[in-house]
Amino acid sequence: MSDTPFSADYSHIAPRLRAVRERIEAATARAGRRPGSVTLVAVSKTHPAEAVAAALAAGQTVFGENRVQEAAAKFPGLRAAHPGLELHVIGGLQTNKAEEAVRLADMIETLDRPRLADAIAAACAKAGRAPRLLIQVNTGDEPQKSGIARAEADAFIAACRDRFGPALAGLMCIPPAEGDPTPHFAWLADRAARHGLGVLSMGMSADYEVAIREGATHVRVGTAIFGAR
Numbered sequence: 001m002s003d004t005p006f007s008a009d010y011s012h013i014a015p016r017l018r019a020v021r022e023r024i025e026a027a028t029a030r031a032g033r034r035p036g037s038v039t040l041v042a043v044s045k046t047h048p049a050e051a052v053a054a055a056l057a058a059g060q061t062v063f064g065e066n067r068v069q070e071a072a073a074k075f076p077g078l079r080a081a082h083p084g085l086e087l088h089v090i091g092g093l094q095t096n097k098a099e100e101a102v103r104l105a106d107m108i109e110t111l112d113r114p115r116l117a118d119a120i121a122a123a124c125a126k127a128g129r130a131p132r133l134l135i136q137v138n139t140g141d142e143p144q145k146s147g148i149a150r151a152e153a154d155a156f157i158a159a160c161r162d163r164f165g166p167a168l169a170g171l172m173c174i175p176p177a178e179g180d181p182t183p184h185f186a187w188l189a190d191r192a193a194r195h196g197l198g199v200l201s202m203g204m205s206a207d208y209e210v211a212i213r214e215g216a217t218h219v220r221v222g223t224a225i226f227g228a229r
């Protein structure tokens with residue numbers, strides 16, 4: 001019997017991570033793409049710092065969080081111990097959280113409106129650091145979802161390109177929960193190619209292999225690694 005009344009067990013994380021990495025490499029090979037060309041973003045939202053530490057111990061270095069407050073509580077300590085750690089903000093971002101997001105993140109994947117671009121630009125100037133940026137496109141034009149509308153995407157991408165230069169790295173999407181994500185991934189890949197953007201963040205636990213087939217460079221996987229939330 002353990003002395004502690006409750007102690008969580010994180011021993012599932014290393015084997016699950018290994019399995020996801022194997023599936024990523026297999027999907028990359030099936031797509032005829034270069035080995036190692038897909039980055040796994042381990043989505044640790046709602047899971048404690050100890051779970052992130054278990055993933056770090058298993059060699060994972062790139063993490064995604066969707067709430068800035070939660071990331072601020074969990075990551076600074078981990079970063080001190082793991083200088084190679086890379087943190088992505090992947091959740092819809094309020095303008096009043098832009099400063100903290102810019103201070104914390106290596107990449108903000110959810111730039112989706114002009115006012116947020118203003119807030120991020122101001123925060124970068126103030127903080128003297130510039131995370132890489134992805135524009136989130138609401139490829140399904142779903143009213144409840146963040147992301148720039150499809151019809152406005154080209155103009156917004158061009159404007160952000162001018163404003164942020166090479167810090168604007170690519171595009172991100174979350175297709176509708178129902179239905180085949182393939183046309184959404186293909187649309188996003190086409191848009192990135194037209195604008196000469198190299199990063200494509202698409203695919204989650206349920207569909208990351210499809211996303212890799214369609215050209216994802218980053219897949220955001222939570223449940224398949226850390227378990228249910």
Ligand SMILES: *Cc1c(COP(=O)(O)O)cnc(C)c1O
Nearest residue numbers: 043066090204205220221222223
């Ligand atoms: C939670 C989340 C994920 C991971 O989802 P899983 O289905 O748990 O893999 C990916 N992207 C975003 C934006 C998320 O909020």
